[in-house]
Amino acid sequence: MMNELFILGELMEEPQSGYYLRNALQATLGRHRKISYGVIYPLLEKLENEGFVEITNIESDRKNKKIASITEKGKERFFELMKMPVPNGAHNSDIYLIKLDIMQHLTLDEQIQLLDEFYKEQKDIVEDTQAVLKKLAEEASKDHWYASKKFGLILQQANIAIEWIERFKDELKKEW
Template identity: 45%
Template sequence: MLNELAILGELMEGPKTGYQLRQAMENTLGHYRKVSFGVLYPLLTKFEEQHYITLKIDDSPKRKKIATISEKGKSKFRQLMLIKVPENAYTDDIYRIKLDVMQHMSINQQLVVIKEYRNFQNKLLMDIDMKLNHLKSKNTKDHFYAQQVVKLRQKEGYVVLGWLDEMVHLITEEGQHGKTS
């Protein structure tokens, strides 16, 4: 789901090469989270076979393949955006992708994505509180350092919640950033 959503979401903004898609995913997920071209290009071929995109070779000397989303691909993108994000090692990444491309959804759908991500963050924070209480009951040097790492995760969670509040404000109050294309 992660790569499919990222690729289709980026193509909602306009045609792109594989390199441009890879760069866009890196911008969203972070510098060290590169999708390999060995994953990207077979996925583009699969999307073309499923009629989600068209691939055309441009006239440049490098003969780059340009991917363009089709109406069927736009429909698939919207379908992926509405799917509940599974809780696993990629949950946070999928939410980041959804947040990056949600301008192609209605404001109400954008707010649903934010609410679901908020619920996920609150669930993580509850788990962190339980871990901290457990670690506090142990009073050793090893547990002190483990507590500090868990507290770091806790602070990250609170930062995300604050950011989500800002996004809701930007989308609902200012409206300008929440417009769909």
């Protein structure tokens, strides 16, 4: 779902090459997540077979370049994916990053709803992390001290995300 959503979201802007899509996904997910062309090109082919994108061959500078464009069916799929709740799991923070990156295609109410879902996710992280920190503090040990430092970082990251969400929602309401 994650890669499909990203590709369709990028194509909502304008037609793109697989090269561009791979680099954009790499930038979104960060340098430590390796995105290969072996993921992008088969997915583009699958999306084409499902009627979500059209691939056009363009010759330029003696190279054959393939450009993907989103179809009406692909736009419907994009909105369907954007409205799906972010599943619990290892990649949910990546899915939120992708949805936040391409949410400008949603109505204001839908954007606020997405930010509210992300807010709740961050609040849950704060609550869970505070419980772990409390438990670690009950028994003083060197291991617990180090673990508490890591959980302190997680807590700060979630609190910063919460502040960011609140500011973003205020800005959205002023813009619309």
